[in-house]
Amino acid sequence: MPHRLHLEQFGPVHALPVLHYRMEFAWLVREAVHRVKPDCIALELPPTLEAPFRRAVARLPEVSVLRYGTKVKKGHEETVYLLVEPADPLVEGARLGRELGIPVALVDVDTDSYPLHHEALPDPYAIHRLGLTPYYEEYRKGCATLSHGPEDRRREQGMAFRLQELSREHGLILFICGMFHLERVKEEFGRPQAAPLERVRRENVALFNLHPDSCREILGEFPFLSAVYELRRDTLPPEPVDGSATLRKRYSVLELIEGGKREIPEEELLRHAVERSARHTGREGEFPDRQRIIYHLFKEAARHYRQETGEPLHLWQKRAFFRFTRNYALTGGMLLPDLFQLLAAARGCIDDNFAYAFWRLATHYPWQRTDADLPTLAISPEEIWGGARRIRFRPRQQRQKGLSHLGFLKRKKEKRPGEWLEGFDNPAICSYPPEDVVIEDYGRFLKKKGAMQLSEELSRTEPFTASLLDGIDMRETLRNLADGRIYVRENQRATGGVGGVVVIFDEDRDNRRFPYRMTWLGEHDQESDMAFYATSPADNIVGPGICRCEYGGFLLSYPPRRMMDVWHDPDYAFARSKAEVLLLAALDYSPEKHVVYAAPRPPRSMFRQLAARMGKKIVYIPLGSLSPVKLKGLRVLHILHGHDKREIAKNYVW
Structure with a gap:
């Protein structure tokens, strides 16, 4: 060097x-x-x-x-x-x-x-x-x-x-x-x-x-970078210890019994992220590396994004983000991107929720406050720099600008510690109907997609002789243009329908993230029986008798009111994971010949052999081929303790 x-x-x-x-x-x-x-x-x-x-x-x-x-x-x-x-x-x-x-x-x-x-x-x-x-x-x-x-x-x-x-x-x-x-x-x-x-x-x-709001927009170096520099110019702070504290407000039954959750303020959590980054961007007294600081900013923003949405950032998204920012910076003759380019990449390569989390952390400067010893002045970028570039975020929930106005913090809160526990006196549980409608619609969509995939697998292409069959195959005709022949396509419909749909978001082989398992029956003829595994309801109580969970995977089986408790069925004891239990149950309860299995990776070959012995077939759909935005909306479910909670759930579901 x-x-x-x-x-x-x-x-x-x-x-x-x-x-x-x-x-x-x-x-x-x-x-x-x-x-x-x-x-x-x-x-x-x-x-x-x-x-x-x-x-x-x-x-x-x-x-x-x-x-x-x-x-x-x-x-x-x-x-x-x-x-x-x-x-x-x-x-x-x-x-x-x-x-x-x-x-x-x-x-x-x-x-x-x-x-x-x-x-x-x-x-x-x-x-x-x-x-x-x-x-x-x-x-x-x-x-x-x-x-x-x-x-x-x-x-x-x-x-x-x-x-x-x-x-x-x-x-x-x-x-x-x-x-x-x-x-x-x-x-x-x-x-x-x-x-x-x-x-x-x-x-x-x-x-x-x-003014702190102006501090977010007009500094020569964006606030996160300035804050890391400020910490590194002196003795590095100790490693922050905030345990599992997150920007997302979590509640558990035990904490409520003890008198309410002892929360760490948002400003302190953001400051911890800055301090962690300052410690991990190099040894004390070492020349600060802007590239490392940007990398740790991305890591901390990804951490907060996962805590708020339950969605991890995948490796391909990380690669796309840094490749995009590199190319974007090069178009302006720079080696590394500025804050605007980073935010544009965050929104384009991941989503608006991540871009908002990234902006919130990138523009956080821990020391700026309004109750200072001087008059506070708010300045716009146009006043000091003569212009500004604007970027808009559209998070899943509409939020106002500023840390104190986060949209998900506007939901109702307890009036006294333990108030929400009073809603758990009903031993019966049920789902939230608007979420049922969404997931049933998606199940029907996957059935159609699976039937279409089967038809494409059975279709054949041949040179045109006497009949156009189902029409000209333009792709095959152009591919063999040198032969001077026209190719036609014959579509053959698969026999038998789709009887069950399995969607796996995370196999959770170590049984840590999604310990909660449940089988519940459809309430009427328009609903399927459902088995799923999810996060523990006690980890996130959002209202009186209302728990928020995230799916690890689920099974939809139609017609309803036929499914036993699949999680304690001895016939499925040889399954290695919860995802395999759901697939076995789908094959077992499906009255039709085909079962759709949407997951990050296909099932083991033994399941195809087992399905063939049962006279059925597994139609595998890679999870990456489905809309990530739609899948993200499906992952959240709310468990209500008693049908009476359906009337008030809209005030607590977010």
Whole structure:
């Protein structure tokens, strides 16, 4: 790994070229201070902002914003905002000077009419791999053609003059300067300079605490990255211990009996995610790796997503996410994606719920609050950066923006600890009818899909001779275009219908995630008998006598009111898993010849042989060929203790 630091030396000045609001350069400032051990740190900021800037640095890690007005034209004033955030190299220089007792000087020239420069900057992550020296050389080559106006020259001569003044008092000066100006400041330092004509005092400079909602949108580095940097610049925090605590509100019977669940606040859980990421992105004192931070952000977001929805992220989704973000970043000439690109990938490669969980964590900054010692100011991205890119999330439940307005937290809660236990006095259980309708419809869809698959397996294609049969097979005709022949297709209908449907989401071979097993009968002729295994109802009580579970797998068998308890049937004792029990029961109870089996992988070959001996056939449908959105909606069921709960269930089901 090449050494990353690069310093330009002229006289007693050691100059570090930086890009503003970039984490990698903030860390290089730390390395430069430890290597040079300067007597003074000079910053590319005007002295007219010194007092509020120093106060803002003292408030860190809370983010502050300086606001003042500049006269652009006669009678017209423009508002300027200066963010004071941890991942900025100038702020890091001032902060280190304050911590180490090193004098800090602001050496820039205050100007009202400085033009905006739009530079095509290379990705700062290249410094992590190449070091600053080749990065700075390429930057100078690429920016050689950029215009250099009179205001640039005035600022550079003013900085050179103040550095000459500082060199008479200090033996070693660390100068932190933007890359665009450093080369010409170095040239001007070798010539005699006069004091610059400039504003010596600026009125109406106000310091504000940045509103937490604005903090999510306008920081130079997105808040999660800034928070990890803030934690890594000091002694790493201990590993958070939050047990099985989640952002999803879980309730168990025992906890309710003891007086209600002792919940960890959401802010604390998000802070734990930041602290875990800070610890696992490298050893203490090691250069922060932006790529690792993004990876751990993805892992923590996936963890919260699984806790909230019950859906794990699969390997193919992870691969698709990182492949998409890499390609998306490359289209903009960058090595790693920004937050907008990460959110677009999260929404496109997984779903809106994951994108929302990702955004909630990526924009979490633990230290920002509204009850600060300064007035709180809310700023939009348009006000400070001149524009913004927008992205919309449509989670399964409509939610308002902000952590305190999560949609699933608006459901009814207990008025007193243990109130919901009073609804469990009825020993009978039943299902929630709207969910029954959905799952029965999907069972009919799988039956049709299985019958269609059988028909396709029995169809045949042959050259056209005397009859068109069921029509021209365009695919086979085009495939054999060189023969000059037309191929026709004959569809043959499979004999016998589909009598049972088995859907397996998770085989759960270790019997940990889905311990609850149940067989219940259809209540009327439009419902099937059903056997299923799911998560334990006691783990998630959502209302009086109402439990929320997630399917691991289920069986639908029609006609109803015929099925015995399949989980204690001795005929199925040789089954290795709960999924095989359901398949055996489907074959046993199916009055038709065919049974549909939708699962991540096909059943063992012995089951096909067993089905053949029973005069039946298993139609396997890969779970990956079905709509993941539809399957996700099917996985949730609610168990009601008593038919009377059906009247109130709509107030607690989410």
